[in-house]
Amino acid sequence: MLRLEFDRGTLLIFTPDREAADLGLGGAVYDDRVGAWRCPAHRYREILTTLHRGGVELDNRAGGFVPTDLRCRLEREAFPHQAEAVDAWFEAGRRGVVVLPTGSGKTYVAQLIMERLGRPTLVVTPTIDLMQQWYGNLATAFDIPVGLVGGGYYDLESVTVTTYDSAYIHMENLGARFALLVFDECHHLPGPTYSLAAELSLAPFRLGLTATPEREDGAERRLDRLVGPVVYRREIGELAGRYLADYETVTLKVRLSEEEQEEYLQARAVYRDFVSRQGIRFGSPGGWGRFLMLTSRSEEGRRAFLAYRAQKAISQASPAKLRLLETLCERHRQDRMLIFTSDNDTVYKISRHFLVPAITHQTKVKERHGLLSAFNRGEIPFLVTSRVLNEGVDVPAANIGVVLSGSGTVREHVQRLGRILRRGEGKQALLYEVITEDTAEEYVSNRRRQHDAYQRAAAGETDADQ
Numbered sequence: 001m002l003r004l005e006f007d008r009g010t011l012l013i014f015t016p017d018r019e020a021a022d023l024g025l026g027g028a029v030y031d032d033r034v035g036a037w038r039c040p041a042h043r044y045r046e047i048l049t050t051l052h053r054g055g056v057e058l059d060n061r062a063g064g065f066v067p068t069d070l071r072c073r074l075e076r077e078a079f080p081h082q083a084e085a086v087d088a089w090f091e092a093g094r095r096g097v098v099v100l101p102t103g104s105g106k107t108y109v110a111q112l113i114m115e116r117l118g119r120p121t122l123v124v125t126p127t128i129d130l131m132q133q134w135y136g137n138l139a140t141a142f143d144i145p146v147g148l149v150g151g152g153y154y155d156l157e158s159v160t161v162t163t164y165d166s167a168y169i170h171m172e173n174l175g176a177r178f179a180l181l182v183f184d185e186c187h188h189l190p191g192p193t194y195s196l197a198a199e200l201s202l203a204p205f206r207l208g209l210t211a212t213p214e215r216e217d218g219a220e221r222r223l224d225r226l227v228g229p230v231v232y233r234r235e236i237g238e239l240a241g242r243y244l245a246d247y248e249t250v251t252l253k254v255r256l257s258e259e260e261q262e263e264y265l266q267a268r269a270v271y272r273d274f275v276s277r278q279g280i281r282f283g284s285p286g287g288w289g290r291f292l293m294l295t296s297r298s299e300e301g302r303r304a305f306l307a308y309r310a311q312k313a314i315s316q317a318s319p320a321k322l323r324l325l326e327t328l329c330e331r332h333r334q335d336r337m338l339i340f341t342s343d344n345d346t347v348y349k350i351s352r353h354f355l356v357p358a359i360t361h362q363t364k365v366k367e368r369h370g371l372l373s374a375f376n377r378g379e380i381p382f383l384v385t386s387r388v389l390n391e392g393v394d395v396p397a398a399n400i401g402v403v404l405s406g407s408g409t410v411r412e413h414v415q416r417l418g419r420i421l422r423r424g425e426g427k428q429a430l431l432y433e434v435i436t437e438d439t440a441e442e443y444v445s446n447r448r449r450q451h452d453a454y455q456r457a458a459a460g461e462t463d464a465d466q
Contacts, residue, residue: 002051004044004062005036006176009200011044011062013037025050041175042226045204063202065179068158070115073143078112079105079243081234086112088232089207095228097186097208101236102418103244103396106209107134110182111141113207119179120158124167124197126185128365129393134161134184149174164188167197175201181227183208187411189226190219198226211418212411217285236414236421244421245399247429251445253437254320264439267311274304315439316405317346322353324434328402329354329382336375337400339384340416342407350384350404359385390415396422401431405441413449 003014013028014036025047028037039047044063051058078086082105085098094117100106114121123138125131128151138159139146147157150166156177167174181201183189186208189198198206208227213220223229240246256264275282280291295301295308325339341347344360351358357371357380374380376397389395390412398420406412413433420429433449435441 001057001059003059004048006041006062006202007034007038008172009041009175009196010038011041011047011202013039013047040199041202042199044202048204063176063179063204065119067118068120068144070118070121070142070144070159072111072115072141074141076108078108081105081239081243082109082112085109085232086116089113090116092228092231094205096206096231097210097213097223097227097229099210099213099230099233101234101239101244101421102211102415103422104234104239105243106184106211107137110184110207110209111138114142114159114180114182117180117205119205120177121160121180121182122167122174122178122201122203123159123161123182123184124164125161126164126188128163129368130184131161131163133394164194164197168193168195168200171197171200175203178203180205180207182206183227184210186210186223186227187213187215187220190215190222195222195226212414214411216409236417240421243423245423245427245429247417247421247431249417249431249433249449251433251435252324253435254318254324255437256314256318256320256439260314260318261438264311264314267307267314268440270307271304271311274300274307311440313345315436315441316342317349318436321404321434321436322350325350325402325404326354328400328432332400333381335381335400336378336395336397337382337402338389338395338398338416338419339382339402339404340389340406341384341386342405344386346405347384347386354382354384356382356384359383359388361386361388363388387412389419393419394422395419396424398422399424399427399429401429403431403433407444410447410449 005012005014012034013025018030025037025039028039031038081100085100086109089096089098098106098109100109110123123134125134131148131150135146135148138161142159144159145157147155147160149156149160149162149170178201181198181203183198187210188194189208206227208223213223213230236244275291278294280294281287282291295305329337339350339356341350347358347360350356359368359371371380371383372393372395375383376395378397401416401420403413403416406416417431420431433445435445
């Protein structure tokens with residue numbers, strides 16, 4: 001008889017003798033210290049299935065997941081896409097990734113799966129804010145205590161919410177407690193440390209939730225192994241109008257003054273000359289890291305880095321952009337507007353200039369909660385932020401978004417659009433993208449708009465100086 005045990009994030013397979021392990025357990029390594037074969041815990045389901053199919057008699061001491069009563073106390077009819085996602089996940093073997101736009105009810109999909117599966121569940125989120133949001137939703141949905149691990153808490157229950165940081169730190173101890181792992185914003189999971197949250201757990205059932213699984217480094221391929229393949233996907237354009245707010249996207253262009261344009265071109269020439277002579281390719285893996293390393297090694301490199309920052313600052317936070325923002329604030333003073341930038345310096349500059357409340361990673365949790373609550377109640381019409389509101393934060397009142405600057409990633413742009421798409425009675429959402437003409441921002445804009453959500457709803461480009 002074989003015996004299975006969980007040991008600090010690994011699965012131990014005890015066999016009658018060392019030679020008796022020819023059981024289709026490729027990849028397991030014999031550990032002389034304990035006299036057993038050892039492999040990563042996430043292979044538990046695969047190995048258990050292999051042994052059962054081979055008719056091997058087992059003493060399974062690794063995972064005994066007791067059924068949990070997770071009947072939802074709130075009766076609510078699922079939207080068709082939510083019900084389809086749940087069915088698709090079960091039909092795919094109770095593993096896989098569900099891709100749905102922000103505001104389309106991914107959390108409710110998870111609740112339906114948890115209720116139907118009825119097993120101990122750990123929900124893993126990228127931030128403390130999201131951990132608290134999930135905790136509130138689950139505590140309301142299910143008539144059982146909900147645990148928290150992270151943010152100063154270590155309270156374990158049959159349904160527990162944690163963060164990626166806490167999950168990979170504690171999974172050596174938690175890895176045998178939960179049958180279902182729910183990874184919110186699962187595009188974070190393939191990172192080198194966060195992936196431990198999946199690898200060190202026995203959980204046979206796994207659900208990933210995201211609006212944008214694709215990563216710049218292509219590591220989303222690892223999700224197949226860590227969580228499962230994409231089992232259901234719907235895009236913004238498919239749900240807008242009925243399950244999401246109707247929306248439009250508008251690109252506005254501003255021009256630099258002659259002096260600004262000359263300063264921009266001079267700084268960019270210094271930066272690009274250095275990049276060219278050093279053979280740096282930003283499109284290749286490690287390109288940005290190599291640039292930072294080389295710019296720190298010489299005076300010439302430091303000048304190139306300062307030039308890089310200068311040309312970005314000129315294009316991303318030009319006076320023309322601020323003048324246009326003033327016009328947009330006046331135009332939409334009766335709406336609820338989120339203003340996005342790529343850096344905190346610009347956030348604080350706008351906050352001081354327009355007396356608009358700001359939220360950055362430096363904003364304390366209670367202050368952030370107070371500002372978002374006041375915004376949703378209509379007491380604050382505008383908020384300016386850098387990247388901390390890109391994902392996960394619930395701002396249903398927002399109907400206008402202004403992207404003053406950002407990265408070239410499709411994910412970030414789709415996430416920012418998603419912030420204003422929460423459905424509401426008669427709601428019409430509008431996203432402005434403001435770019436500086438004849439700068440690298442035009443290239444960045446073209447890159448980040450390569451998504452059907454922008455092809456469908458683009459209302460054209462406008463020269464803001466006309």
